[in-house]
Amino acid sequence: MSDPVAAALNRDLPRITQRLVDYVRIASVSTDPAFADGIHAAQEYLIGWLAGAGFTGARLLPSQGHAPVYAEWLGAPGALTILVYGHYDVQPPDPLDKWVSPPFEPQIRDGRLYARGASDDKGPVVVAIETLAAFLRLEGRLPVNVKILIEGEEEIGSMHLAEVVRAHRDLLAADVVISADGARWRADLPTITVGARGMTGFAFAVTTAAKDLHSGRYGGIVGNALHVMAQMIASLRHPDGRIAVAGFYDGIDDPAAAEREALAQLPFDELQFFTALGATPAGEPGFTSLERLFLRPTLEVNGLWGGYTGVGTKTVIPHEARAKLTARLVPGQEPPRVKAAIMAHLERCCPAGARLTFIETRGSTAAYLIPPSHPALAVAERVMGDIAGRPALRVRMGATLPINQIFSAELGIDTIPFSFATADEDYHAPNEFFRLSALEDGVVAWTLLLRALAGDDIAAYRPYHRTVASPHAS
C-alpha cells in the first residue's frame, strides 16, 4: 500500500475493530425515551473521541431533540471545506427474540460484526472518523478543512435537523457534504448513489354514518364506509399497475437511455430476489424492476382499517374507514402538487353520501439528484473505481433521505454518499451486521478521497452553491 496513512490504518485494523465494538455497545435508540441514557452516552463518547483525535470545538449543537455532535478542523486555508455527516442513533432492536446474539453485545461471526447499529450507521462513521484521526496523528493535518456533524435523529426522520442547521449556517458552511450514511448496492461492485426518491403522504377517513350500524337492521339501505374506501383505493391504480391519479406523472422525464443501460448492467438476480421476498414482480408496465425502483414514482396504501377486526363475527356496517397513503417521488415531481392531485382524485371519486376527511397531512420531501457534473461526484467515482479496478456505476435509491434536502435547502450544497455499509446488512431488522472487510476497504477509500479532494479547486465548486432562503422567510 503506497499511501502511508492508508498503510498505517491497515496495520491499525484490530484497534479500529475494537473501537466499533465499543461504540455499538451503546444502546442509542432514538425513538424510545427508555433509551435516553444510551443517547447521552453516544453523545459523550463521540465528543471525547473527536476531541482526543485533535478536532476542535467538539460539542453538542443545541436542539429540541437529540442534539447533534459537532467538531471541526480548519487548518487548510485555500483548500476545500467538507462537512462530514453521519448519525449516532440506531433503530430499536425489537423483536429481541429473533437475535442470535443480543443486539448490544456485539459478536463477530464469519467476518461480520453483529450488533444493532453496526451497519447503520456506526461502522461507516468509525471508518470516516478513524481515517480523519489517522491523518491528524500521522501528518498533523488534514488534506482539506473538515467539519463533522453526527446527528441523533436520523432514524426518526431527522426531525429537528433542519432547525439546527438553519441556526448554524455560518458554522456549518462548506463546499460539499460527504455522507457516511447510506448503503452500497453490493459489496463487490463499485457504485455511487446519485439520487434518492422523495416522499409525500397523508391519512384520510371516509365516513358514511354517525356510528357503526347493525347489518341486520340496516343492511342494504345505507352505505358501507369500507366498500366506499375499497372503491376509492382501487381507483388509484389502473389494472395494469399505472397510477390513475390525473397529473401524478406530470413533470417526470422519460429515463435517459444511458441511465437505463447503466441499470441493465447492475447485477440483479430477479428470480432469487423475489423468491427471497415471497413475492412476484409487479408494477408499472414498460419498466424493469430496477427502473421501477430507482426511476419511477409509487403510490402505496401503507395501512387501511375499519369495522370489526377482532376474533369471530360482528355483523356491523362500518361507518368509518381510514387509510394511510404515501407516494415515493422522482425528479420533476413537485411534492405539494402530487399531494394535491391525489387528494383531488379522492375527492372526485368519493360518492354522494360519504364524507372525506384528510388527516395527518405531514410534510413532503422532493426527490434528490446530485448534479451529474458535480466535481465531488467525479472524485468519489474515481476513487471507488480505482479501488475496485473497474468503473463505478451510478445508481439511485428507492428510499428517501431527508438530509439531502436539508443540506440543499439550508446550506445550498450537495451531498455525496460515501458509505461502506451494504444493502443486505439487515439494518432495521434483527441480526444487523457490518462486514469487517468494509472497515479495511473503507479506510483506504476515505484516505484516497481526502487526498483527491485536496487537489480540487474551490472555484470549481462555486457553480454548485445555491443561494438559500432567509431563515425568517421559511
Place this chain on the structure above:
Amino acid sequence: MSDPVAAALNRDLPRITQRLVDYVRIASVSTDPAFADGIHAAQEYLIGWLAGAGFTGARLLPSQGHAPVYAEWLGAPGALTILVYGHYDVQPPDPLDKWVSPPFEPQIRDGRLYARGASDDKGPVVVAIETLAAFLRLEGRLPVNVKILIEGEEEIGSMHLAEVVRAHRDLLAADVVISADGARWRADLPTITVGARGMTGFAFAVTTAAKDLHSGRYGGIVGNALHVMAQMIASLRHPDGRIAVAGFYDGIDDPAAAEREALAQLPFDELQFFTALGATPAGEPGFTSLERLFLRPTLEVNGLWGGYTGVGTKTVIPHEARAKLTARLVPGQEPPRVKAAIMAHLERCCPAGARLTFIETRGSTAAYLIPPSHPALAVAERVMGDIAGRPALRVRMGATLPINQIFSAELGIDTIPFSFATADEDYHAPNEFFRLSALEDGVVAWTLLLRALAGDDIAAYRPYHRTVASPHAS
C-alpha cells in the same frame, strides 16, 4: 274489560311491574364469564317463579353452555300444545358511562323502565309468564297445553340450543312456537313479523409477500396486499349498488305486488330515519328502503385491515390484508351456494402473485318465512288487529333469528313472534328501556291469544308439521 283474566291482570299491573323490576336487577350477561353469578341467579329465579305459578317439571335442560330453563303444563287434552320461547340472558351493558341510571338498577322515567334486558327480553317474558300464571291462579287451568323454554344464549347466537332441542325432541314436541322475543316495528301500529333474513359469511386473507416490505427499498416492484384487497372488495358490487357476484341473486323471486303494497303502507319517515343515522339512503336500485331491508339480500364487509394502523407514518408495503364478509339472505337463496359463489368470485378476481386464504368459515342460517296460511299466524294477526282496532300488517325483519331455523329443523314446527318489545327501545345499546304501556297491552293480547288458540283444531296444524332429520344424520 270483558275477559276476567285480562281484567285481573290489569288490576295486577303494579305487582307485575315490580316483578319486572326484580327480574332486570339480575345481571345475566351471557357473553362475559364475569357474569356467571347473574346467569345462575336468573336460572334459579325463573325456576322458582314457574314452579310457584303452578307449572310442573321446572328445571334446567343440560347444556354445554348456559342451560335453558324448561317447565310445562299439559292439562288440556285434545287442545293444542304451544312452546313458549324467550331468553333470560342479556347484552353486556358497556359502555357504562353512557347510561343515565346504572344498567342493573332499574329506574322508571316517563312511563319507561330503564335497565339492561328490560326490552330484550325480560319485559316480554314477564308479559308471557304473568299471563299464563294468571290463568292458572284464576281458572286453575290454561286454555292450551303449554311448554316453556327460556334459553340463556340468545345474545351469543343460541350456540348450544340446537343440541339441547335435538336431545329433547319428545319433551319439546308442540304444534307451534309462540316466541316472546323479537320487536314490534312501532308501538302504535299492529304488525306481525312473518320472516327474517338468513346469514352466511367468512373471513379471508390476501397475501402478496412473506413480510411487510419497506416502501422505499421495494416500492414499485412488488404487489401491495391492501391494493389487491381493495380491488377485490370493490369488485363485489356494481357501481349502482347491485351485488356483482355471479349467482348471488339466484333463486330469489321478485317481491309480490301485495307485499310491496303492504310495505308501502308502513309509516316510515325516511328523512327523519336517515338523518338520525347521519346517513343517506343507498342500496340496490329499483327498490324502496323498506323493500331493500326486508326483501332483498345484502353483502357487507364487516371489517378490513392491513398494514400500519397506528399513529403517524410507517412506510410499509403491507404483505397481508384481511377482511370479514357477511351476507344477509332472503327466501330462495341457499346459504352454502351463496357462500360458494362469493368465494368463487374472490378466487376469480385474485390477481396472479397474490394468495387468497379463507378463514373463519362459520355456519350459515337460511332466511325464514312463516307459511302465509299458518293457522297460528291468522290467530296472532286477528288478536293484534282486534286490540288495535285496525288490521295488523305483515312485515319482515332484516336481521337473522337462529331460533326460527332451530325449531324448524329440530322440531319441524313454525315460530310465531308475539313480543311487546318495540324496535326503538335501545336494546344492545346504553339506556335500554321497556314501555310500561307494553305490559298493559301485552297481558291483554296474550290472554286473547291463548283463548283464541284454544278454539283452533289440532288437525289444522298437522299440514304444517315437517318431518325432521334423524339426530344421527345431522
